[in-house]
Amino acid sequence: xxxxxxxxxxxxxxxxxxxxxxxxxxxxxxxxxxxxxxxxxxxxxxxxxxxxxxxxxxxxxxxxxxxxxxxxxxxxxxxxxxxxxxxxxxxxxxxxxxxxxxxxxxxxxxxxxxxxxxxxxxxxxxxxxxxxxxxxxxxxxxxxxxxxx
Numbered sequence: 001x002x003x004x005x006x007x008x009x010x011x012x013x014x015x016x017x018x019x020x021x022x023x024x025x026x027x028x029x030x031x032x033x034x035x036x037x038x039x040x041x042x043x044x045x046x047x048x049x050x051x052x053x054x055x056x057x058x059x060x061x062x063x064x065x066x067x068x069x070x071x072x073x074x075x076x077x078x079x080x081x082x083x084x085x086x087x088x089x090x091x092x093x094x095x096x097x098x099x100x101x102x103x104x105x106x107x108x109x110x111x112x113x114x115x116x117x118x119x120x121x122x123x124x125x126x127x128x129x130x131x132x133x134x135x136x137x138x139x140x141x142x143x144x145x146x147x148x149x
Contacts, residue, residue, distance in 0.1 A: 034082070039066055042080040042126040045133050051076065063106030067126075074120035077107045079139075082128040091127035092136055100140045 043053055051069040058065045067078035079099070081091035088094075095103075103123060111117060125139040 035080075038082040038128050039080050041128060041133065042078070043067065045126060045135065046071075046078065049135060058106070058110055060106050060109035063102045063109075065103060065106050065110065068110065074122050075111075075116055076122055076124050077103060077110075078124045078126055079103055080126045080128065084130065086129065086131075091129055092125050092134075092139065095125055095139065104142055 039056065043056070046053065046067065046069055049071075051071045053067060053069050054075075055068040056066065058068055065077050066080045067076075069076045069078060079095055081094050083089070083091040083094070100123070107121065107123070111119075111121065122138050123140050123142075125136045127134045127136065
């Protein structure tokens with residue numbers, strides 16, 4: 001069959017070039033490693049501003065919260081965003097409604113598990129870029145209180 005011959009030819013032509021997973025793993029600069037570096041940067045910034053870090057990379061169902069902290073008596077759920085340039089927009093602009101909803105739902109799991117329904121909460125964004133770092137307190141709010149009933 002022609003399709004089998006085609007794939008055999010492709011394998012012979014690209015043997016050891018594209019299909020090797022070892023070459024991909026050699027890259028020292030992965031997006032996960034970059035994410036960890038940026039989260040560490042954000043933690044240092046938040047600590048300088050008086051935040052007490054409670055937990056990092058909390059995962060529940062299909063969501064993750066980068067940093068959970070306490071600041072001025074409120075529990076703060078922090079999303080860390082980095083942009084190497086502003087060509088695609090500022091880092092804070094990348095947290096759209098769908099991502100906000102995912103963060104809120106994940107925070108709800110944390111709130112229920114730790115019995116924090118009666119505590120003050122807020123959602124902050126740490127925006128990192130080559131120009132500097134910025135903390136946006138109350139970056140988004142929950143308008144519908146049904147989430148926390």
